[in-house]
Amino acid sequence: MKEGPDIAQLGALIGDPARANMLTALMAGGALTASELAAEAGVTIQTASSHLKKLETADLLIQRKQGRHRYFALADDDVGALLETMMGLAARRGLTRTRTGPKDPALRKARVCYNHLAGELGVRLYDGLLASALLSETDGEPVLTPTGRERMIEFGIDIDALETQRRPLCRSCLDWSARRTHLAGSLGQSLLSRFEDLGWARREPASRVVHFTARGETDLLVTFCGQEPGSHTGSGA
Amino acid sequence: MKEGPDIAQLGALIGDPARANMLTALMAGGALTASELAAEAGVTIQTASSHLKKLETADLLIQRKQGRHRYFALADDDVGALLETMMGLAARRGLTRTRTGPKDPALRKARVCYNHLAGELGVRLYDGLLASALLSETDGEPVLTPTGRERMIEFGIDIDALETQRRPLCRSCLDWSARRTHLAGSLGQSLLSRFEDLGWARREPASRVVHFTARGETDLLVTFCGQEPGSHTGSGA
DNA sequence: TTCATGCTTCGACTAGCATCGAAGCATGAA
DNA sequence: TTCATGCTTCGATGCTAGTCGAAGCATGAA
Numbered sequence: 001m002k003e004g005p006d007i008a009q010l011g012a013l014i015g016d017p018a019r020a021n022m023l024t025a026l027m028a029g030g031a032l033t034a035s036e037l038a039a040e041a042g043v044t045i046q047t048a049s050s051h052l053k054k055l056e057t058a059d060l061l062i063q064r065k066q067g068r069h070r071y072f073a074l075a076d077d078d079v080g081a082l083l084e085t086m087m088g089l090a091a092r093r094g095l096t097r098t099r100t101g102p103k104d105p106a107l108r109k110a111r112v113c114y115n116h117l118a119g120e121l122g123v124r125l126y127d128g129l130l131a132s133a134l135l136s137e138t139d140g141e142p143v144l145t146p147t148g149r150e151r152m153i154e155f156g157i158d159i160d161a162l163e164t165q166r167r168p169l170c171r172s173c174l175d176w177s178a179r180r181t182h183l184a185g186s187l188g189q190s191l192l193s194r195f196e197d198l199g200w201a202r203r204e205p206a207s208r209v210v211h212f213t214a215r216g217e218t219d220l221l222v223t224f225c226g227q228e229p230g231s232h233t234g235s236g237a
Numbered sequence: 238m239k240e241g242p243d244i245a246q247l248g249a250l251i252g253d254p255a256r257a258n259m260l261t262a263l264m265a266g267g268a269l270t271a272s273e274l275a276a277e278a279g280v281t282i283q284t285a286s287s288h289l290k291k292l293e294t295a296d297l298l299i300q301r302k303q304g305r306h307r308y309f310a311l312a313d314d315d316v317g318a319l320l321e322t323m324m325g326l327a328a329r330r331g332l333t334r335t336r337t338g339p340k341d342p343a344l345r346k347a348r349v350c351y352n353h354l355a356g357e358l359g360v361r362l363y364d365g366l367l368a369s370a371l372l373s374e375t376d377g378e379p380v381l382t383p384t385g386r387e388r389m390i391e392f393g394i395d396i397d398a399l400e401t402q403r404r405p406l407c408r409s410c411l412d413w414s415a416r417r418t419h420l421a422g423s424l425g426q427s428l429l430s431r432f433e434d435l436g437w438a439r440r441e442p443a444s445r446v447v448h449f450t451a452r453g454e455t456d457l458l459v460t461f462c463g464q465e466p467g468s469h470t471g472s473g474a
Numbered sequence: 475t476t477c478a479t480g481c482t483t484c485g486a487c488t489a490g491c492a493t494c495g496a497a498g499c500a501t502g503a504a
Numbered sequence: 505t506t507c508a509t510g511c512t513t514c515g516a517t518g519c520t521a522g523t524c525g526a527a528g529c530a531t532g533a534a
Contacts, residue, residue, distance in 0.1 A: 006327035007261065007320060011251030016522075020245035034481060047523055049482055059330040068480050068531045078326055083244060085322055089315055090243035093296040253492075271511060284493055286512055305501045305510050 013058055014086065018043045019051045023060070023074070027083055031064065031071035110210040112203060116188030117195070117210065121220065125191075126172075126182045128225030135170065135183075142170040142183065152187070155223070156194055162186045195220065250295055251323065255280050256288045260297070260311070264320055268301065268308035347447040349440060353425030354432070354447065358457065362428075363409075363419045365462030372407065372420075379407040379420065389424070392460070393431055399423045432457065 014020055018041040025032060025040040032040070038048035052072055055061040060079050064071045074080050110121040117125065126142075129135035134148030144152065144159075152159055162169055171185035183191070192210075195201040200216025203209075212220070221227040251257055255278040262277040263269060269277070275285035289309055292298040297316050301308045311317050347358040354362065363379075366372035371385030381389070381396075389396055399406055408422035420428070429447075432438040437453025440446075449457070458464040 007323040008252055008254045008257035010323050010327045011248045011253075011257060013252070014248030015245055015250070015252035016248075017245045018522080020248060024244065043522085044524055045481070046483085046525080050522080053482085065531095070481070078329070082322055082326055085319055086244040086247050089319055090247045092315070255492080280492085281494055282511070283495080283513085287492080290512085302501095307511070 009058070013055060013060065014083075016051070017041075018047065019055060022048070022051065022055070022072075023079075023083055024087075026061070026072065026074050027080055031073040033069045033071055037072060106209045106211070110201070110212055112192070112210055115192070116182070116184050117192045118182050119210070121210075121212065121217070122182035125220065125224055128221070129183065132224070132226055134224070137172075142172050142185075144170055144187065156197075157187065157190050159187075162190060246295070250292060250297065251320075253288070254278075255284065256292060259285070259288060259292070259309075260316075260320055261324075263298070263309065263311050264317055268310040270306045270308055274309060343446045343448070347438070347449055349429070349447055352429070353419070353421050354429045355419050356447070358447075358449065358454070359419035362457065362461055365458070366420065369461070369463055371461070374409075379409050379422075381407055381424065393434075394424070394427050396424075399427060 014023065021041040022037045025037060034048055034052055035045055037052065038045045041048060041051070043051075052061065052063075056063055056072075059075050061072050062075050064073070074083075108119055110117060110119040112118065116122070126135070129148065130137065130142075133145055134151055135142050136145050137143070149159055159169075165186055168185045169187050170183065171188070172181040172183065182188070192201075195212075195216065196203065198216070198219075199213070200219055201210050201212045203211075218227075218229070222229050251260065258278040259274045262274060271285055271289055272282055274289065275282045278285060278288070280288075289298065289300075293300055293309075296312050298309050299312050301310070311320075345356055347354060347356040349355065353359070363372070366385065367374065367379075370382055371388055372379050373382050374380070386396055396406075402423055405422045406424050407420065408425070409418040409420065419425070429438070432449075432453065433440065435453070435456075436450070437456055438447050438449045440448075455464075455466070459466050
């Protein structure tokens with residue numbers, strides 16, 4: 001017997017690691033280009049194109065052409081709901097043993113997601129902002145608190161300028177680890193730029209890796225995550 | 238990148254046609270043996286054993302040993318819920334094009350499911366019993382009506398004896414087509430036996446095919462499905 | 475036009491996995 | 505014990521599908 005009932009097709013579509021990575025990357029709700037999804041999935045752009053075609057044919061994704069980019073997004077909430085159901089069930093079982101995300105340690109530590117900081121440091125930053133009440137979550141969406149607003153301005157972020165944009169200031173973005181979030185939105189983007197301007201971090205060309213200097217990492221943790229200065233990195237702040 | 242997030246494993250498990258067939262067969266809620274599941278999936282028993290091991294390792298199925306049989310069932314309601322979600326989504330998309338179930342026409346027409354009649358004739362019988370109000374559905378479970386009870390006794394079924402058993406008299410069983418049901422339970426079993434005793438049908442050895450004679454098929458449809466005698470089969474009843 | 479970018483299509487390669495035959499193991503019956 | 509049944513494990517085969525290189529196509533910029 002070769003052909004099976006419809007759930008087999010659906011399962012097979014989600015069952016490929018590359019496609020599953022793309023789908024989880026899109027669970028944040030935003031639309032991503034084919035290139036970005038390829039990077040998220042860790043495959044070349046040709047391979048990604050093939051996968052995206054299949055997902056679109058099955059009506060799991062929709063495509064929106066914009067200039068020379070093609071943005072992909074989940075077709076509707078049903079797809080997102082199914083993915084959440086599957087993630088919940090998989091998490092409740094022992095199925096979380098295989099390492100998720102990039103195998104490259106540098107990629108796991110800090111990388112660019114779209115235009116903002118992701119990876120372990122991205123998650124720690126987000127958690128730190130929450131813990132120090134610079135950010136609060138209402139209805140699962142991150143909101144900058146008045147204190148947070150002041151601190152961001154002190155840090156050199158032009159919040160007023162960002163708020164005039166149509167883009168949301170804060171947005172949460174589901175990380176590779178798939179159960180942790182990091183900060184996206186225009187604030188997320190500006191923070192990463194600011195880290196680079198301050199010399200804390202440097203983006204590796206033609207890659208998604210973000211290299212933090214030892215000093216930069218310490219400063220980041222001290223500034224936003226309430227860590228005491230003079231920790232293991234040695235070069236005290 | 239070879240390993241993906243957990244939903245990929247889950248999807249891949251459900252994504253194989255043989256495994257998907259087994260899971261849908263178990264959605265009726267009952268427990269089936271490895272051999273029965275192999276027949277449902279249309280694979281040999283060795284292949285089925287391999288699949289069952291994987292499903293059990295992933296905690297999608299549980300195994301209960303009983304004598305020299307091993308009964309398999311869905312691990313819990315979460316698994317069933319996920320399968321239903323997937324079936325719903327798959328049905329809403331165009332994903333229902335591939336033929337479900339056995340490719341063998343004889344198997345599609347009439348076969349043994351566990352111990353009762355399945356296939357097209359099984360579904361027609363169930364629909365006919367409902368249409369002639371011999372059976373009614375309350376909360377999705379079939380119940381024999383008083384009229385139905387009389388007719389079954391007339392037909393030669395010892396309803397009183399069946400009712401003393403612990404087994405339920407009527408149960409619905411999800412068919413291959415996965416969106417139609419047929420009659421299981423002790424009544425379903427007794428009806429199949431009675432069909433054989435009357436010479437209407439004959440079970441093919443070492444197979445799940447049930448051969449109905451032309452006369453037997455007509456009699457079945459006339460008796461329970463309200464069909465007029467003297468239809469296309471020629472040998473009028 | 476010419477060039478650059480973003481994506482798709484084609485073709486070939488390869489890895490993984492489903493599949494089944496044969497043998498092995500366990501349970502129950504005689 | 506011996507035999508039969510139900511299922512698992514091992515080994516080998518074959519096929520599907522994911523993958524990437526290279527070329528083709530479309531859009532936008534200069």
